[in-house]
Amino acid sequence: MRSQRVTRNPYTSNMPKITFHYSGQVKIVEAESGRTVLQIALDNGVPMEHACGGNGFCITCMCRVKHGMENLSPRNDREENIGITDNPDRLGCQARVQGDATIEIIEY
Numbered sequence: 781m782r783s784q785r786v787t788r789n790p791y792t793s794n795m796p797k798i799t800f801h802y803s804g805q806v807k808i809v810e811a812e813s814g815r816t817v818l819q820i821a822l823d824n825g826v827p828m829e830h831a832c833g834g835n836g837f838c839i840t841c842m843c844r845v846k847h848g849m850e851n852l853s854p855r856n857d858r859e860e861n862i863g864i865t866d867n868p869d870r871l872g873c874q875a876r877v878q879g880d881a882t883i884e885i886i887e888y
Contacts, residue, residue: 796851796877799824802885811858811877817843817852818872821885828885834873839864841872853881 787821811820818841821828829840836858845852845868852877855864864871872883876878 797880799882804822813878814876816873817875828872836874842886843872844868845870846882848881851881
């Protein structure tokens with residue numbers, strides 16, 4: 781596994797830290813609370829598929845929450861209606877960050 785690089789905003793140290801695991805890499809970023817895992821990934825150069833444009837109608841942004849499920853918004857109807865009902869799976873476009881979390885990007 782490659783070494784981890786932290787992207788930090790020097791003016792806001794209390795922001796949630798999201799650790800992404802993808803393609804044998806680890807990247808830790810700080811993110812604004814309330815943003816989706818998908819938005820945070822894309823804003824920080826972490827590749828995450830999103831065929832439906834992040835609207836919760838497909839499963840291409842499905843990811844696994846390795847740590848911090850309690851720091852994400854509760855699973856919603858869109859996730860449940862397409863069959864994502866069990867931990868640790870979440871749709872990146874629907875899971876809103878409220879605290880630190882570790883996310884594994886599922887590669888198809």
